[in-house]
Amino acid sequence: MTISAATQVLAVIGDPVAHSLSPAMHNGWIADHGLDAVYVALPLTGEDPGAALGALKRFGFRGANVTVPHKEAAARAADRSESAVANVLRWEEDGSVSAFNTDGLGFLDSLSERAPDWRGRTSRVLMLGAGGAARAIATTISPYVDTIHFANRTPERGESAALSLPNGRTLRWDDLERGFGAADLIVQATTLGMDGQPETEWPVANCRANAIVADIVYRPLHTPLLIAARARGLTTIDGLGMLIHQGARSFELWFDVKPDAAKARARLLTALGEAQ
Ligand code: NAP
Numbered sequence: 001m002t003i004s005a006a007t008q009v010l011a012v013i014g015d016p017v018a019h020s021l022s023p024a025m026h027n028g029w030i031a032d033h034g035l036d037a038v039y040v041a042l043p044l045t046g047e048d049p050g051a052a053l054g055a056l057k058r059f060g061f062r063g064a065n066v067t068v069p070h071k072e073a074a075a076r077a078a079d080r081s082e083s084a085v086a087n088v089l090r091w092e093e094d095g096s097v098s099a100f101n102t103d104g105l106g107f108l109d110s111l112s113e114r115a116p117d118w119r120g121r122t123s124r125v126l127m128l129g130a131g132g133a134a135r136a137i138a139t140t141i142s143p144y145v146d147t148i149h150f151a152n153r154t155p156e157r158g159e160s161a162a163l164s165l166p167n168g169r170t171l172r173w174d175d176l177e178r179g180f181g182a183a184d185l186i187v188q189a190t191t192l193g194m195d196g197q198p199e200t201e202w203p204v205a206n207c208r209a210n211a212i213v214a215d216i217v218y219r220p221l222h223t224p225l226l227i228a229a230r231a232r233g234l235t236t237i238d239g240l241g242m243l244i245h246q247g248a249r250s251f252e253l254w255f256d257v258k259p260d261a262a263k264a265r266a267r268l269l270t271a272l273g274e275a276q
Helices: 022-032 049-059 071-077 103-114 132-144 155-163 173-182 224-231 239-255 261-271
Strands: 008-014 037-043 063-066 088-091 097-100 124-128 147-151 168-171 185-188 212-215 235-237
Touching (some): 022 261, 049 071, 063 239, 103 212, 103 239, 124 173
16 A cells, blocks of 8 residues: 555554554555555553644544543544544544544444344343443443443442443442342453453353353453353353454444454454464
């Protein structure tokens, strides 16, 4: 691909972003569709992300993904936002910037891909964690299920997440054995099990035989939770699915074409050093 003055620029903005898989994913799709565009990683450090994001609006990018810790600042900096927490920015023809959140729908897409019958199987959800990703997923899934129980290390954050949904409930962090036994769908949305972070022993032995177990951590791809759930023969969903589908929905918002999720998965497995 030749980069010229006409090449459109897209980016992932966050801190850190040096190991982000988004450039590999989006540049692969840009090549698939023969687009004159390039996707780079922009670290945004420092105290006042709002000022930097506000200034960035004037540069005429095509689009951007925003990741931790700047998703709320991005929603505030945009001229309009569908959510208070944004992971996608789109520059419009009039120079204004729109913000979107594709995290929840990205998770839902990955769930439907791996467990197409999930809606018939799921009335009770156990959400492990109450951070940004947990809340985005829970908000999207809430209309389709009876209850979502948040179990969070810091109970106040779990309570606040539960209160934001009509069917939100809380479960004590030391009551996970009961929670695992009652859930049809378990979503692991804490940083536990992530490379460089602590691990824990989840009570997978308590899971129902037809439970679905999802872990949104993708480094490592095969987390201790997923390994234990697979050993029990449960349906499992890894974190790459959510990453790819939130990205695919971002790409569609920018270019109005649906990119190939399977091709992205093959590329990202290679990037992660996973044999296919
Ligand atoms: P966040 O807003 O910082 O939330 C972190 C969550 O992890 C909180 O619930 C926090 O609990 C919990 N936690 C942290 N350390 C813990 C520990 N030692 N024991 C128990 N709980 C602990 O982060 P986030 O953006 O939601 O991301 C959470 C995870 O999801 C990260 O691993 C991230 O990489 C992954 N993620 C994946 C995707 C994807 O596309 N697959 C997308 C977004 C995020 P407290 O409230 O008690 O601190």
